[in-house]
Amino acid sequence: MAEKKVFSKLGEVLAKGEFVLTGELEPEKTCDLSHLVQEAKEMAPYVVAANVTDSPLGIVTINSLAACAIVQRDAGLECIWQLTVRDVNKLGIAGMIMGAEALGIHNVLSLTGDHPNMGDMPESKPVFDLDSATLVKLVREMVDTGSINKKEIEHPPKLHVGGAANPNSDPMEAEALKIGRKAEAGAEFIQTQVVYDLDKTIEFLQAIQKYKVPVLLGLFPMKSYAIAKGFDMFVPGVDVPKDILAKWKGIKTDITDKKDQNEAYDQANYDFFKPFVTELKAKKLLAGVHCMAVHYPRIFPRLVEVIKG
Amino acid sequence: MTIITTKKPFEEILGAIKDFKKITIVSCNSCAAMCQTGGEEGAKEMAEKLEGQGFSVVSVIVPEEVCDNRVMLKDFRKIDEDLNNTDAILTLSCGLGVASIINTLEKNHPNIPVFIGTNTEFMGMTERIGRFYMRCRGCGDCLLNETGGICPITTCAKSLMNGPCGGMVKGKCEVGNYERDCGWVLIYERLKQLGRLDLFSKLRDPVDWSESGHQREVVWR
Numbered sequence: 001m002a003e004k005k006v007f008s009k010l011g012e013v014l015a016k017g018e019f020v021l022t023g024e025l026e027p028e029k030t031c032d033l034s035h036l037v038q039e040a041k042e043m044a045p046y047v048v049a050a051n052v053t054d055s056p057l058g059i060v061t062i063n064s065l066a067a068c069a070i071v072q073r074d075a076g077l078e079c080i081w082q083l084t085v086r087d088v089n090k091l092g093i094a095g096m097i098m099g100a101e102a103l104g105i106h107n108v109l110s111l112t113g114d115h116p117n118m119g120d121m122p123e124s125k126p127v128f129d130l131d132s133a134t135l136v137k138l139v140r141e142m143v144d145t146g147s148i149n150k151k152e153i154e155h156p157p158k159l160h161v162g163g164a165a166n167p168n169s170d171p172m173e174a175e176a177l178k179i180g181r182k183a184e185a186g187a188e189f190i191q192t193q194v195v196y197d198l199d200k201t202i203e204f205l206q207a208i209q210k211y212k213v214p215v216l217l218g219l220f221p222m223k224s225y226a227i228a229k230g231f232d233m234f235v236p237g238v239d240v241p242k243d244i245l246a247k248w249k250g251i252k253t254d255i256t257d258k259k260d261q262n263e264a265y266d267q268a269n270y271d272f273f274k275p276f277v278t279e280l281k282a283k284k285l286l287a288g289v290h291c292m293a294v295h296y297p298r299i300f301p302r303l304v305e306v307i308k309g
Numbered sequence: 310m311t312i313i314t315t316k317k318p319f320e321e322i323l324g325a326i327k328d329f330k331k332i333t334i335v336s337c338n339s340c341a342a343m344c345q346t347g348g349e350e351g352a353k354e355m356a357e358k359l360e361g362q363g364f365s366v367v368s369v370i371v372p373e374e375v376c377d378n379r380v381m382l383k384d385f386r387k388i389d390e391d392l393n394n395t396d397a398i399l400t401l402s403c404g405l406g407v408a409s410i411i412n413t414l415e416k417n418h419p420n421i422p423v424f425i426g427t428n429t430e431f432m433g434m435t436e437r438i439g440r441f442y443m444r445c446r447g448c449g450d451c452l453l454n455e456t457g458g459i460c461p462i463t464t465c466a467k468s469l470m471n472g473p474c475g476g477m478v479k480g481k482c483e484v485g486n487y488e489r490d491c492g493w494v495l496i497y498e499r500l501k502q503l504g505r506l507d508l509f510s511k512l513r514d515p516v517d518w519s520e521s522g523h524q525r526e527v528v529w530r
Contacts, residue, residue, distance in 0.1 A: 112469065173501075
């Protein structure tokens with residue numbers, strides 16, 4: 001078997017089998033990315049790379065490829081370009097993949113994308129020319145063969161491509177079989193949706209283990225009670241356990257000093273996620289952790305502790 | 310199969326025909342009658358409404374199928390004199406009716422503008438009158454043999470070839486506030502029932518748009 005080519009730090013650590021920590025950056029509705037760059041700088045010492053979201057929930061923000069280029073240039077943090085198939089057809093996406101190479105972006109996460117109906121431009125045409133599996137296939141075609149539709153690309157793109165998975169999915173088997181399709185298409189890593197249910201997560205990760213794609217577990221450390229409650233209420237299909245909500249509520253009401261409160265939240269996150277990750281690591285179900293706690297960079301030193309050992 | 314139509318708001322129809330006085334109504338007695346947008350009753354209702362607004366209804370015909378040029382040639386022949394006296398035609402049919410009328414009047418009455426009083430919704434399956442469902446989009450490249458007879462192009466809100474997507478929660482779709490079934494979960498359940506999850510596991514290529522989407526025709530003689 002030919003040695004796997006490595007195009008990025010993420011690709012390198014995955015190839016070495018080192019445990020990976022990735023972060024997430026979510027641009028706001030602004031063309032000024034200085035806050036995003038600042039957040040990227042704060043997480044940079046702790047993560048291998050960070051995802052940059054592509055108008056999540058169909059709410060329009062700056063193009064994720066542009067944001068990746070700025071973050072890499074100004075924060076020196078490697079990016080995982082989130083690319084949905086929602087807004088651009090196959091031809092356009094192929095052009096963007098070439099653009100990514102020209103901008104020095106070497107990781108892409110293939111996503112379906114939330115329907116425009118969900119967001120703030122519902123009148124927009126939903127494209128979905130590709131889907132999350134066939135986008136993986138397209139990237140691999142362009143990277144591996146250096147061509148597209150059998151036409152050579154003079155300087156082909158060099159990207160690692162990953163996909164998403166949802167361990168909370170019900171029916172779970174349908175989701176697991178879909179991951180099989182992504183694996184067949186050539187996905188090099190999987191990042192999961194946020195998880196809180198350990199038993200369900202184990203069942204799902206065991207079901208997709210046969211596909212042999214490294215899995216980064218999606219964690220969402222909660223910065224405050226308001227965030228925990230909001231996440232529970234507004235993210236469909238993900239329930240924050242009641243005991244967590246109660247604990248976070250307790251921190252909010254019982255601790256008045258802001259600094260002490262922050263410390264209590266950070267510790268509570270550590271206390272919940274440490275055994276969770278430890279057990280999954282012991283079962284050899286994880287290649288890493290993907291932390292989706294946006295605007296919460298101070299949690300990263302704690303997360304490094306979570307994944308240690 | 311029925312082409313499902315709904316009524317356009319009357320104000321919108323008035324806006325479209327406001328510059329004309331003498332109107333001929335063509336009301337389809339097939340699908341539109343079933344959808345209660347056309348037929349005898351639809352024609353009568355529209356004629357009364359238009360007259361109430363000061364229009365002169367020159368002629369009303371209720372052809373069996375407005376979309377069939379042959380039917381329309383025959384029926385228009387019967388009202389040729391009325392057509393000479395018609396400023397505009399209002400059809401209560403699907404969009405195909407408009408095309409068919411323009412086609413059949415091309416020779417003798419090419420200058421009569423044709424307006425439509427309905428919105429064409431989709432090609433529908435009828436559960437009973439008043440309950441019509443889109444289950445096929447007529448994409449020209451039928452996948453049903455591989456998806457347990459459930460069309461992903463139609464039932465998946467994103468027309469994905471490899472679903473379900475992350476917008477599925479407990480078998481429901483994010484589009485429409487989780488009230489409608491996820492098409493890909495329906496396909497999964499059906500294929501599971503048939504013992505054909507091997508088909509569900511298959512990685513499918515994107516739709517090939519090179520042959521479709523533009524003025525499709527089936528011409529075999």
